Amino acid sequence: MITINTLFYLSGLLAIVASIKVVTGKQTIHALLYLVVSLLAVAVCFYLMGAPFAAGLEVIVYAGAILVLFVFAVMMFGLAQDEHLHAPKHGAGQWLGPIFLSVLLLLVLIIAISNSEIQQVLIPKVIDAKDVGILLYGPYLLAVEIASFLLLAGLVSGYHYAKPRQAMQSDDNFQVGDEI
Amino acid sequence: MSLLALLPFYPLISFLILISFGKKLSWQLASTISIGAMLLSAGSSAVLINQLGNSESQLITAHLWSWFSLTTTQGSATINVAFYLDALSAVMIAVVTGVGLLIHIYAAAYMKSDENFSRFMAYMNLFIVAMLILVLADNLVLLYLGWEGVGLCSFLLIGFWYQEKANVLAARKAFIVTRIGDTSMAIGLFLLFKSLAQLTIVDVNQAAQLSWKIGDADAYWIALLLLGGAVGKSAQLPLQTWLPDAMAGPTPVSALIHAATMVTAGVYLIARMHEVFLLAPEVMTYTAWLGALTLLLAGVAALAQHDIKRVLAYSTMSQIGYMMLALGAGAWSAGVFHLMTHAFFKALLFLTAGSVILALHHQQNLFKMGGLFKKLPVESLLFIIGLYCLVALPGSSGFFSKEAIIAELWSSPTAGQGLWYCAILGALLTSIYSCRLFFLAFLGKARGNSNLEQHQDGHQENSSQGHLLRLPLILLALLSLFGGLISLDLSSVFSSAIATQAQTNFINEPSWLHTVAIVTPFIGIVFSWFYFKSYRENSCDNIKSSTGAISTFCKSGLGFDRLYQYVLVRPYCCIAKINRRDIIDQVLMLSAWYTKLWYEVLSASQNGSLRWYAAVIGIGVVGLAGVVAL
């Protein structure tokens, strides 16, 4: 019997598995696709938690825009030899430490969560785009402005760093950037 | 300037000329300058001694300049560069300049072929300067100046052939061992000054009589410390080890410094400070015993030596032991008299030995000599004269002086009968080792492959050198034979000593004492005539020296060198070596090391690896969350 709960757990599991595949993947494109899967799974979760607007944004912006950015960038690289050279080695030793660390982190987080008094039950109530919009353009207006500046800065610096080298060398002001 | 003031300046000027222009001077010029300066000194000292005899006060003084003054609460003690000539220092300057002159003449011939001849003569002159300052000083600081000066010259002359490692080490040993004694003397001076606020000899002697009683603690310590200085310089127990090694120097040096003059400086010091010693009878007893022990030890060691010069060195040590014994027994005049006669005959012995060594192409090993009596008759005769005096056979100068010492021992309050027996035993030993030396070197058949004849021809060609070599020898031989007839009148110097002695001189002496003393050397000679028969009559090419343990032990000077090596030298070098890097520095540098450690740890963490930084952030989060959660 499929309930919201089981759906949630399934999609969560999917997200986890997909994320693991992202992290352990060898081929960049495959990993990116796994990332898309993971994001979509998370979007499902959002929807189940009563946040359809967020789920939409997740699909459109994350899986749609950002990941496409990734794909384009990867296509520009032509990473054949690099993938081969720098693929993670399948020695257990290399993974052991990070995994131990992560498990530890996980445990700690779980303990932290279970200790606190936030063990409430989610009351299923849909928070739609209107609610979000009211809040966003009310109390959070400043944050929105800052976010826009952030995006502008990302745009400018992205443009700057991705500029071909010849253009950079001709410009004395960007000598520092040249060093990177 | 008075004649006395100028006395040390003749050799000083000669030294300065020779050291400045040494390389440019010919042999004639260099030897003329140095011998001329010595001649002037010897002449002036003869005149001075004559003047001294005629003067009322038995005293001549010369004040050159004020050196410095020491201000204390009791007033100010001025230390002058001033000379003071009384009967005691007159004996010394006579010996220093007289014997010095003869040895200079000999040395000029002996060292003629050396490329550094003028440097050698310069050092010899400098030595005479220092020695004259030592004996003429009117205060103990100036005396100390001369004392160190002769030490330095001794160092320079022992190490004159500095290219040989052994000579260098011998020179170093001589300087450092005597320096130990000097330090003791310096501490004695500090104590003396603290106690009396005086350092001028006359004032010290007066003040000592006034402010101390017999057996005063200050007097005891001062006398003991001064004795330490004397022991170092005069090569007595326990600082005697440097003297045999000092024979590494050229033979005239051994004759001048290590037989006639410098080594007797200790005797002079004690005689000079006798008023302090009289106030410390225990120290006088120590002096006598040290002298007696040295006398016996050196006599035994001389019996086993192979090197002709080392035999003479041990003999010197033993004769100085006699002088110390005399001083310790309160026989001041006898001690100084023996100092003088010993200077004559020991210089003679050394110089003759030098001639023999020269004739044998620097062969010093007794077992490679033999049969020289026929080949070098003149030298042999001179050597016999020297030994005659050394053994103190009747009629010789040594006889007069040694008998005088032995005669006073029995009844001396600070010496006594035990020391008398020591002295007699010493005399027996002296005659035995003298005979052994003579038999080995001059009798029997020639051993070794020394081509003596060929050298004799060369000797004939260079007859002026030969004459120069023989002239001082003959003069010294005459002095040795008839020096005993010189009557020393030191009563003006030792008046207080004689006064104290007069009270105690009533102990009955057995009548056989003198007979025994006179007969002893003959017993020794007769004994050796039979005991060393093999040395005397041998006809084979080689005779073996005994290699037994006792013989080796005696040959090494009764093991003192080895003892000091293990007890003092090795530990000092060892500590120095361990701590070469300076432990304190290491400790202080620990702070630098600690800082550097942290620098390295922290800079290793800043490795520029992004993933590492991220991991560290993770660790930090785990840590923080752990703290919050648990």
Place this chain on the structure above:
Amino acid sequence: MMITLLMVGLLLSGALAWYVEGKKVHSARWVALVSTVFLLVYFVLSIIFSSQQNYSELTVLTRVTWIDAFHIEYALAIDYLSIVLLMLTLFLAIICVLVSWHEIQEKAGFYYFNLLAAIAGIVGVFCAVDLFLFFFFWEVMLLPMTALIAIWGHEHRQFAAIKFFIFTQVSSLLMLVAIISTAYFHYQAVGQLSFYYQDWLALDIPLELASYLMFGFFIAFAVKLPSVPVHSWLPDAHTQAPTAGSVLLAGVLLKTGAYGLIRFVIFLFPEASHQFAPVAAVLAVVSILYGAKMAFAQTDFKRLVAYSSISHMGFVMLAVFSFNEIAYQGAIVTLIAHGLSSAALFSLAGMIYSRIHSRDLNDMGGFFKSAPRMGGFALAFAGAAFGLPGLANFIGEFFSLVGAFSAFPVLVVFAAFGLIGSAIYGMVLFQTTFQGPATATLSDLSLREIIISASLLMLLIIFGLFPNIILQYSHYIGVVL
């Protein structure tokens, strides 16, 4: 004005030397030589012909306000102690210039500037009577000295320079704390801040506070002197410094420590110093013996001489803390004599280094054969180091020990063992370099080197035979003590 002119003259001629070296190579050394000779002559003449003939008490020459807010003054004063040390400084300045004549080829202009600036700082140290000004000069002399070691030194120069800098800097910070505390105490007692020496003399500081303040000063001067256990900068600095640097360090810089002990520790805090004297005397004796022993163990010529300096400065400290006029005179004579003799030995090390390019005693031996003049001078200077009578060092050691004997008889007996130790290292130094089988053929001394050695030896002999030249001056301050 005299001293101010002296310092300005030194600085200006240093700057001039720096400037002209850029125009013409090798001109800096001439500028430095002429100016140091001129300044020495100027100083001697101005002392002789000054309107005031008697400097037995501290005579204030200049006193103007410097920093008004804290009552810091620019105050200079001299007495015979300063005059004697100033003459030594200026004389050794000439020697320093002469020994660097051929040795310094790189950045020579800057080198002479540093040299003269360091000397200017030292001159200031010997004359400043405002404690803040004293501290200022103390730092002024430190920086060019560090530069001299760090730029023109031998193989480990950076390390040695940093070590030298840290040791002196840390210790002088303690002194700064003591200076400020005393000034503050003056403020509490009188109601006004003052760094002026004479004001401080009038202060009546409670004994407990005085001991702490004295200790602050003592540490700074003990490091500079140096005394065991804070001596360890010295062997490195002396060894690594260029020849002139070593001459300046041993000849003059160490004397600033002794000067400070006498001028500030003893005079400002007499009771506290009396209380502290046994400790200081023990440290001094340990320095004497330890220095002598360490000197014996060294295989590096300059390091050996450096450790012998520690030993000699131990005599100074022992003498200073025995509160005795004779000992005090001995300390001053030792300062002069050691200034000359160690300068001579370091110059000698420089001369040998310029010939065989090594300071290692194992590389040396038998030089007497090819360079007898050098050997003669070496023997004389080694003799000075082990206190041969007739040379100035003997007078110094004799006075120090005689004087100290009345205060610390047992310690002096131990200190006297230093005489044996000094004979041992002196012999090792002379014999391993100049005796034994010849290892190399050296050219004998050049005229310039003969002038250096002969002038030093002459002074040593003159002061050794006629010590009254110095003693008549040191006598005055001894009386004050």
Place this chain on the structure above:
Amino acid sequence: MTTIALTHVLILASILFVIGFVGVIVRKNTLFMLMSLEVMLNAVGVAFIGAGSAWQQADGQVMFILILTLAAAEVAVGLALLINMQRRYRSLDIDILARMRG
């Protein structure tokens, strides 16, 4: 309609976060690090949404939107840097850049 426990949401977020974190630490390829970073950001978003729905408030979603913009800006700059790096070193190995040692 049954409810989803906030605890479970947060656990999901934690797991995702940790996976991303492991990726950042372990991978040498900068591109994968960037992707892992996205996973981490996403995990944070999950946590916010979960919290927002637990309290029935829209703030959680606002925060999610801000994270979204942050992620977009980050990816833009990051990819630009990667392009630059690829151009310069012909490699995306992050350890090549580990030259800024203490």
